[in-house]
Amino acid sequence: MTRAFELAARLGLAAPVIQAPMAGVQGHALAATVCEAGGLGFIPAAMLSPEGLRAEIEALRARSSRAFGVNFFCHRNPEPDAAREQRWRQRLAPYYREYGLDPDQAPSGAMRAPFSDALAEIVEPLRPPVVSFHFGLPEAALLARVKRWGSLVMASATTVDEARWLEGRGVDVVIAQGLEAGGHRGHFLDADLTRQSGVFSLLPLVVRAVSVPVVAAGGIGDAATIAAARALGAAGVQIGSAYLKTPEATTSPLHRALLGTEAASHTAITNLFSGRPARAIVNRLMRECGPLCDEVPAFPLAPAALAPLREAAQARGCSDFSSLWAGQYAATCREAPAAQLTREFVAAWNDGAGPHAKEGT
Amino acid sequence: MTRAFELAARLGLAAPVIQAPMAGVQGHALAATVCEAGGLGFIPAAMLSPEGLRAEIEALRARSSRAFGVNFFCHRNPEPDAAREQRWRQRLAPYYREYGLDPDQAPSGAMRAPFSDALAEIVEPLRPPVVSFHFGLPEAALLARVKRWGSLVMASATTVDEARWLEGRGVDVVIAQGLEAGGHRGHFLDADLTRQSGVFSLLPLVVRAVSVPVVAAGGIGDAATIAAARALGAAGVQIGSAYLKTPEATTSPLHRALLGTEAASHTAITNLFSGRPARAIVNRLMRECGPLCDEVPAFPLAPAALAPLREAAQARGCSDFSSLWAGQYAATCREAPAAQLTREFVAAWNDGAGPHAKEGT
Numbered sequence: 026m027t028r029a030f031e032l033a034a035r036l037g038l039a040a041p042v043i044q045a046p047m048a049g050v051q052g053h054a055l056a057a058t059v060c061e062a063g064g065l066g067f068i069p070a071a072m073l074s075p076e077g078l079r080a081e082i083e084a085l086r087a088r089s090s091r092a093f094g095v096n097f098f099c100h101r102n103p104e105p106d107a108a109r110e111q112r113w114r115q116r117l118a119p120y121y122r123e124y125g126l127d128p129d130q131a132p133s134g135a136m137r138a139p140f141s142d143a144l145a146e147i148v149e150p151l152r153p154p155v156v157s158f159h160f161g162l163p164e165a166a167l168l169a170r171v172k173r174w175g176s177l178v179m180a181s182a183t184t185v186d187e188a189r190w191l192e193g194r195g196v197d198v199v200i201a202q203g204l205e206a207g208g209h210r211g212h213f214l215d216a217d218l219t220r221q222s223g224v225f226s227l228l229p230l231v232v233r234a235v236s237v238p239v240v241a242a243g244g245i246g247d248a249a250t251i252a253a254a255r256a257l258g259a260a261g262v263q264i265g266s267a268y269l270k271t272p273e274a275t276t277s278p279l280h281r282a283l284l285g286t287e288a289a290s291h292t293a294i295t296n297l298f299s300g301r302p303a304r305a306i307v308n309r310l311m312r313e314c315g316p317l318c319d320e321v322p323a324f325p326l327a328p329a330a331l332a333p334l335r336e337a338a339q340a341r342g343c344s345d346f347s348s349l350w351a352g353q354y355a356a357t358c359r360e361a362p363a364a365q366l367t368r369e370f371v372a373a374w375n376d377g378a379g380p381h382a383k384e385g386t
Numbered sequence: 387m388t389r390a391f392e393l394a395a396r397l398g399l400a401a402p403v404i405q406a407p408m409a410g411v412q413g414h415a416l417a418a419t420v421c422e423a424g425g426l427g428f429i430p431a432a433m434l435s436p437e438g439l440r441a442e443i444e445a446l447r448a449r450s451s452r453a454f455g456v457n458f459f460c461h462r463n464p465e466p467d468a469a470r471e472q473r474w475r476q477r478l479a480p481y482y483r484e485y486g487l488d489p490d491q492a493p494s495g496a497m498r499a500p501f502s503d504a505l506a507e508i509v510e511p512l513r514p515p516v517v518s519f520h521f522g523l524p525e526a527a528l529l530a531r532v533k534r535w536g537s538l539v540m541a542s543a544t545t546v547d548e549a550r551w552l553e554g555r556g557v558d559v560v561i562a563q564g565l566e567a568g569g570h571r572g573h574f575l576d577a578d579l580t581r582q583s584g585v586f587s588l589l590p591l592v593v594r595a596v597s598v599p600v601v602a603a604g605g606i607g608d609a610a611t612i613a614a615a616r617a618l619g620a621a622g623v624q625i626g627s628a629y630l631k632t633p634e635a636t637t638s639p640l641h642r643a644l645l646g647t648e649a650a651s652h653t654a655i656t657n658l659f660s661g662r663p664a665r666a667i668v669n670r671l672m673r674e675c676g677p678l679c680d681e682v683p684a685f686p687l688a689p690a691a692l693a694p695l696r697e698a699a700q701a702r703g704c705s706d707f708s709s710l711w712a713g714q715y716a717a718t719c720r721e722a723p724a725a726q727l728t729r730e731f732v733a734a735w736n737d738g739a740g741p742h743a744k745e746g747t
Contacts, residue, residue: 184651185651185717203584203586204584205583205584205586205587219652219653219654219655219668219677220652222566222584222714223564223565223566223583223584223585223586223604223605223714224584224586225564225566225584225585225586225604225605225606225611225614225714225715226566226605226713226714226715227714229608229610229611229715229718230651230715230717230718233718243584243586244584244586244587245586247590249590249617249618249619250586250590250617250618252617253586253614253615253617253618254614255617256610256613256614256616256617257610257611257614258610290545290546290591291580291581292580293580294580307580316580352587353583353584353586353587353588354586354587354590354591356546356591357590357591357594
């Protein structure tokens, strides 16, 4: 029995096609649609309050009784650094003035929260079949609690060392996140971005290094890339950007208009929007301040001061200050219902199942 | 008839498996062995004099009558910049003193030459079946001369725009170089490294954008990665790092000892060794000065001042100042004869030929 078959069978999926959790651009509507079409839908919890998370899970459950996942971030909140916060506000001040905003009124604070006892309290009675983590894992007692209540645990690795680290702590499925992926890089053992590699190298190296199933993430969005991931030993595929133009996603109109066009072919890894490196379509803020900038407050404190600017610009139809998350394959995004895309991805996976299954992947 | 089949048939190859030209670490011995085993061997011309190039081609011809290629760089030599040269020497001065060398005696000059009329004079009567170019193309008259004498012309693209540009100028085969690749990045339209993408995204995007055959380069080194490249639409594969541990390569013992080990899993794109970005195993110079440093003289003027340091360090068994070219998959390099590796690559390609040929790739 192959690793891929185990994963799909255990969760009752038509194929191990996983919708990548994407905080801020999707919720239960996309997740439920993917679940009903035979894939694994995900609710991203990072930007939800405990009550908001409960509501999202209940809304999903009302629309689908199939397996789904909930994704949490596992960062540690940083010590506030007033000097750094001040430098960032100074950097943004000319933009504030350009939009008639008062730089002294720039807000601060965290807009993303890590997994916690409070969130575990909410989630435990709802027993999601899958829980996935980004930026490592929660502390041991909290992880043990998740495993005790029976969720399958997945977590992102961006290097072979991270994959081994996760397997050693009992993760059931490793997600190998190639640097093609949109949104936040999941690295947690080493902040050196030169250690991040393309999925074409990372995936087979991780498959060699661990014995748990390995899901490929980054640059996957059609039959050819699904077939390539299978050939490299993936036990499943996690697909994000390809869902951003579906009606079920909550992607902003400005963001949506760029996806699937040449504009989406130039992305870069930037820390400007959150404080941690993440891949987004290059826009004015990235060109003028980065894409990587030392003055940005530590994750997750960066976005607060950007929010008023982003809102003011978006109100004028301008995405100069928006985080336009997208992977390196986002020029191929199509406007199509999520159910249709999911069925295509499932069919593409299963088309490749014959010969590859024999190879024991 | 598929693009892949055309390429192999036209050149009389057992499969479109191309040995990547690697200046400084291989010559006719590796190329001839690959040719005789059914692949396309390459002579890298960038570090050869015209007479040296003639000798290499003649030596290859003496060992194989099969198709082969010659690779040229297409950079323009920069204006000398005494101030920048001086800053670089100052940067290197502490290392010079550490090795008991006189920083005032640091040499300067170019160690790599672009394709030229003088080289064309040498090559034309030898009529290599393939000529490939890196860093764009030579000027129109020189390119027309190569096409007139009948060589198949290949050139590297690192973006969709570069692929279209090359096709528009009559290139017969585009090599899509993903950022996993070892050695020099081939980009020539835009120096912004954020435009460089993983082969997993680049390859299918280039295949969609051009109608000529597209060869995949970067991160390919075994049956799984060859199958994945085919799935992404490659008409052939160009393989470099995997040949570096063969007895036929001239890779230094220090470099050889790192390939195929965990040490080779940390590479980075650096401009320190030549002045242009290239992927190498991270070593002391890269950690302490870079990997990307503004003080480095323009390509190809950087290596001269490093040469005495590299020699002195290597004499002590130390690769702190050596350019340890390697791709992101180089931790999988094996010590094996080049003929054996080539036959494995050919078999891997042909194993995948059945189902994929039907798809019309």
